[in-house]
Amino acid sequence: MKSSLLQIALGIITSIGGFLEVGSIATAAQAGASFRYGLIWAIVLGTLCLVFLIEMSGRLAAVSEHTIADAVRERFGFDFAIWPRLAELLVNYLVLGAEIGGVCLGLKVLTGIDARWWAVPVALILWFALWVGTLDIIENATSILGLLTIAFVVAAVKMHPDWIPLARGAVAPVFPPRSESGQYWFTAVSILGATISPYMFYFYSSGAVEDGWKEKDLPANRVTAILGMSFGALMSIGVLVVSAQVFNPRGIDIKRYEQIALVLTPALHQWGWPIFGISLAVCCFGAAVEISLASAYSMAQTFGWNWGEDEKPASRARFSLTYTILIFLSIIPLLLGVDPLKQTIVSMALTAIVLPLAILPFLLLLNDEKFVGTHRNGPIGNAVVTFTIFMAAIIAIVAVPLEIVGGG
């Protein structure tokens, strides 16, 4: 077991590198280009909810030695657990395809070779890394490379943003003209979907159980959740702000990744495009690892199969088979020519639709003495989860009508 300090440091690095992925980059860039600082509040709100939910996932794992999916199955039974897991698997399939698409687009930026040519090699590398690698090696490599995303914050500061409107945008919605309100709210829903991703809870709690967290790790878990997610959100806000500085004054609406590739150039000049390409490829690869594993974790834990990334594939065959099938099926849309940005935006909105199913069990499990003993939720924790469930339910209902009017 790692020391607490090392655990916190790795958790923070993981969050900085892992928070940004294809969805958060695309939605933040679109938000900044179309609405300047008017949607920063959505990142702040999503992160606040995420901090609480991640902390609860880690607390449940450390105290009960159960992952979220395990605990849901034990507490509510298989018949209740299976439907949300299948819905999440479907959404994960689309999100994984979008993340692999993001890696391919990053490689296209770096090499000029069409993204579709990269789909099969990237899927093979991803599968091979999961098959032979351990969780620590994969996570640490992508996370340390992912630190390059700090470049977005550096670029945002170099572009001299207007700090007062920026701060205003962080605390409350800045309403656009009526003709743009559909797009505004659809983008807000997509940002929330990209920020509060259910796969993160399954990945985090499964990683905590694999790492053997105990009650003594609770303070480290709390610090990791707060600092890690906050630093991650800062990177996401960096993307939004630099996009607001570069694209918004020029009247550029983001419709394609080829446009976003120019975002760092005005601030970082000849370093802008390679840093963007590497950041996109590395962040999306890290997220693809997390989604593949989270899907396999949640299926294995719901069906009661052997699981564990650090075990040999032969000893957890169905777990390995799940991520293998998912990875290779997920590249089909990209190979068929589906636009990765459109797939990203739709999958982020669909993520928002399954959110209530994913979050509802938190309220019950984290108040159940059988699982968390004396470490039950306090009134603030319960209030935040209740608010998140309520918000997620509204989002789930409005996501489809908003996509029709604002999804483009």
Next chain:
Amino acid sequence: MRTAIALALLLAACGTKPPKAELEKKTVDSWEATLALARDAYRRGDVPKHIVRNVAEAATEEISKEAKGHEAARALAAAHDLEEQAR
């Protein structure tokens, strides 16, 4: 449930789409500005040829799909010029 459906319809109604001509103009203006950004960066030596070609190809695809008329033709010509410069 009724309240939720009403809320969904209300939000959808709030966000009526702008007229088609306005959307087309916005698309063309947005891509012309993107092309200008890529051209300026290329002239300063900040981006390599393939980045410029990627932008010009994306502009051609999107403008052809989304817009018609004189302004669209002008933007398509600008995209073609930029693509040629980056060959």
